[in-house]
Amino acid sequence: MNSLFYQHLKEIIPEERILLEEPMSKHTSFRVGGPARYFVRPRNAEEISSMLHYFQLIDKEYYILGNGSNLLVSDQGYRGVIIEIGQEMDGICVDRETIICGGGALLSRVAHSALNAGLTGLEFASGIPGSIGGAVVMNAGAYGGEMKQIIKTATVVAADGTIMVLSNEELELGYRTSVLKKQPLVCVEAVLALANGDAEQIRMRMEELKDQRKKKQPLEYPSAGSTFKRPEGHFAGKLIMDAGLSGLSIGGAKVSEKHCGFIINTGNASAADIKDLIDEVIELVAQRFQVRLEPEICMLGDF
Numbered sequence: 001m002n003s004l005f006y007q008h009l010k011e012i013i014p015e016e017r018i019l020l021e022e023p024m025s026k027h028t029s030f031r032v033g034g035p036a037r038y039f040v041r042p043r044n045a046e047e048i049s050s051m052l053h054y055f056q057l058i059d060k061e062y063y064i065l066g067n068g069s070n071l072l073v074s075d076q077g078y079r080g081v082i083i084e085i086g087q088e089m090d091g092i093c094v095d096r097e098t099i100i101c102g103g104g105a106l107l108s109r110v111a112h113s114a115l116n117a118g119l120t121g122l123e124f125a126s127g128i129p130g131s132i133g134g135a136v137v138m139n140a141g142a143y144g145g146e147m148k149q150i151i152k153t154a155t156v157v158a159a160d161g162t163i164m165v166l167s168n169e170e171l172e173l174g175y176r177t178s179v180l181k182k183q184p185l186v187c188v189e190a191v192l193a194l195a196n197g198d199a200e201q202i203r204m205r206m207e208e209l210k211d212q213r214k215k216k217q218p219l220e221y222p223s224a225g226s227t228f229k230r231p232e233g234h235f236a237g238k239l240i241m242d243a244g245l246s247g248l249s250i251g252g253a254k255v256s257e258k259h260c261g262f263i264i265n266t267g268n269a270s271a272a273d274i275k276d277l278i279d280e281v282i283e284l285v286a287q288r289f290q291v292r293l294e295p296e297i298c299m300l301g302d303f
């Protein structure tokens, strides 16, 4: 690989942290998705800043990947640069009642660090399979908790390479959205404000939520969690079930019978199967109930 672009990229990110034609099926919880032309693993905000600055100059397309648990990538893959905020940026540091974590730290690990330090506030997130960065972008939430309640600040890198710290208010956190959904900002670190609690109670709450998830969600199949946002005044899963769509399949994609709000990969689904099933569910629910479901999951590539 001798392109001028690749030569420049290697000056910013060492070659061993650049992968070529990397199958995205290895990096998404749906286990589907074609190859990424370039797949890079930055180690810090400065590397990201240099890359974004360069990409802006040459108008190069890029996409940020966290843990891939809310993402559907097309079978054709992606011809730009995937920037993974993952294991290379997953530091966790507990400082009294705050936790400072890298954008790539997994929520489950951060929640366990909180438990070990006797800090309460993050129990709701212990079973969400995303990264801190992804959780900030999506304002991830469950069982009455959401990131908005505990984020103090987040450090982000803007498209021109500027590194800045945004407050909770500046992050504009709402139902499965944030300012990072509207502007191309990369979350590289977050500071979470928790409270002192009783470790045994925190552990019990985490166990209780884990059991609820196991009982209600099809965790035995690849998926991206709830496929659709909760429509005002309704529950997506209930609408889908009441429309008689439980078990509806296209290729290897299926509406889970355990939880109709989940579309699962039964083993050999393509991204196209999943996307076609999403479209079909949206149409059939709209015809039946005049409610238009909106996907919660993010999509990348051509469908």
Ligand SMILES: Cc1cc2nc3c(=O)[nH]c(=O)nc-3n(C[C@H](O)[C@H](O)[C@H](O)COP(=O)(O)OP(=O)(O)OC[C@H]3O[C@@H](n4cnc5c(N)ncnc54)[C@H](O)[C@@H]3O)c2cc1C
Pocket: 029, 063, 064, 065, 066, 067, 068, 069, 070, 071, 085, 103, 127, 128, 129, 130, 131, 132, 133, 134, 135, 136, 137, 138, 139, 140, 141, 142, 180, 185, 186, 187, 188, 217, 219, 223, 224, 225, 226, 298
């Ligand atoms: C079994 C299962 C259960 C789930 N349960 C829940 C739940 O209870 N509640 C809930 O809210 N979600 C749930 N999810 C969905 C998902 O885990 C969350 O949305 C999570 O926050 C996504 O994080 P991620 O790191 O995997 O992001 P990804 O899927 O990698 O990315 C999601 C979006 O965020 C962007 N992004 C990721 N990281 C960054 C970053 N550092 N900077 C800028 N942009 C970034 C991506 O470009 C993409 O647009 C579930 C998923 C699964 C598979």
